[in-house]
Amino acid sequence: MQPRDLSDHVAYEAGRGIEEVARELGRDPSEFIKLASNENPHGPSPAAAVAIRETASSVNSYPKAAHADLTSAVADRWDVTDEQVWLANGGDGAIDYLHRATLEPGDDVLVPAPGFAYYGMSSRFHHGDVREYSVSREEDFEQDAEMVLEAYDGERVIWITSPHNPTGSTMPLAELERLADETGDETLIAVDEAYGEFADRDSAIALIEGCDGFEARDDVAILRTFSKAYGLAGVRLGYAVVPAEWGEAYTRVNTPFAASELACRAGLAAVDDDEHVVRTVETTRESRAYMREHIDAHVWQSEGNFVLVAVGDASAVAEEMQERGVIVRDCSSFGLPGCIRITCGTEDETQRAVATLNEVLEDFDLETEPTDGVEDPDAEVADS
Template sequence: MEPRDRSSYSVYQAGRGIEEVARELGRDPESFVVLSSNENALGASPAAVDAIRDHAAGVNRYPKSSQVDLVEAIAESWDLASEQVWLAPGGDGALDYLHRAMLDPGDDVLVPRPGFAYYAMSARYHHGDVATYSLSKADEFAQTADVVLDAYDGERVVFVISPHSPVGSEMPTSEVERLAEETDDETLVVVDEAYAEFSESESKRTLLGEREDVAILRTFSKAYGLAGLRLGYMMTPESWADVYARVNTPFSVNELACRAGLAALSDDEFVTETVETARWARDYLHEHLDAPTFESGGNFVLVDVSGAAPSGEGEENAGSAVADATQRRGVIVRDCSSFGLPDCIRITTGTREETERAVEVVNRVLAEVPEA
């Protein structure tokens, strides 16, 4: 017996983990700085960690009341009805619920290139088809309604990432509104705001009070530091009140994630420190790297290393050459080849010490690698 042919499906390529790299190089994990996966440089919300400890003995129970409590807390924080919050195991889980609700076999989604691979993966899992629109490096990856509309052909769901990973650019609320206005009535515009806490722009949540064709994706992975618990949610139009219960899986978010999320929502001090640290590091990367960078609203910076030529056997582009060289020197950054940006690396904002070390190492690598 064989599974269905999935050879045409793309594979999500995560940033390399510290244990994986340390084993490969035969070194102590503590000797590395990991700035490849946009994780929180300060760790997890201390309030969330305390909540996990306090509730660990209760994991023999299904997360019934905790899910309800968390949904209500999120809804209150955004001034939404509880029915508008679709709690999920990570932002990717929320995408699955959305596609269950929105897609019939053969429906299309429109996704950015470069962009998060799971938009397309989830759509295909739910028997949808995928089209793409391109963000141009030559235009500083500018995100406008026109860029999307030039590729739009009546797709059922259109994805926008603001701030966009890996490039950092943002789409203003006015442009999202125009995009929704100029697409078909049966097209949903989804704005992925996974990195929005690090931006100085306001959330697109205001559009939910005005329209029924916009939804917003959020996560606890970044600003709250709960990536390992897999906790996210979708904010949806109020008219979708009964849909979530029909597409959700039973007790989809585990008890400890719910308890941690509840605690993290109130940990304003940690979020403030996280955002301030990320913004400082972002500015430091822009100012001190010896390579062109792109403006970013997230907790990362995209770096153009096209001036560096591959120097090792099997290396196909500048991004992989620089990423490999920095890794050997103890700093793990993201080679952006899998995003279709082979001449770029992405550096997550770290602590002050980590960020300064990353800049020192990357600049040293850029000085040593022969120019293309």
């Protein structure tokens, strides 16, 4: 027998790792730095690393207590009920749970283009169809309700990525509220805030809770992750925050023990490790500012832990940077063949990436967008 027809599915294309690249090129891994996958340059939360070591001897047990404890800790952090927190195996697991809770066969989801491929992948896994709205380069990738409403046709779920990957733009809460107001009663506005810690904006959880001047809503859900600011990408831990009316659905759509014992214990330690998050965010802001000031090409304003750079020929530039020991993301897979994405690294990593990119651009003599109009980097640190 054969699996069902998967011809309309696409494979997720992850950033390449140091070991993989080093083996392919026959070189020592120590020659490379990786700034391709938006990982935390400072590693995991130190408290989480201790928790993982201490938990290793008890992984023979199912994570019932740890799962409940982490749910409560996250709920306390956002001032929501435990039932509103849906723990998951990474942010992609939370995407799956939201789709399981909403989609009937043949329902549509509306996703950003460019954007995270897994929104559409997950919808198709759950027998939903996928439509796209454009986050336009001509508009400097700015996000507002109108650009989504122009494409909206009654879809069951609309995915908003804020900060947006790979551009770093955000959608203001007032625009999210307008979008929810002007779409149907049975449309869920799902806001992916995987990079939310790096943005100088309040979380859209305010729209669920009805705080900061907003009315409480039952048609907005938020996705968050421990992968970025907390540095736990390898343990796969994320969650959704849903309206109070949705709480009971989690027990019917989640997998048994939706997050592992190691992940839950790491998350419990990390959620209170404010020092690690503050340090990570400060490094990110400094790195973004440095790249915007020193890269000899157009760098878009970003509120994520990465920047998008116009380089003319992304594949050629990314390949040459890799040859020179700096792994960055060719954004051709996002539909942006003229752009690369560079993760914010440590001071040394950022400076090396900038120097390498500028050397490649000079050697290739590629046409890039002008740097005129790039804001003062000090201002970027203050308001990003």
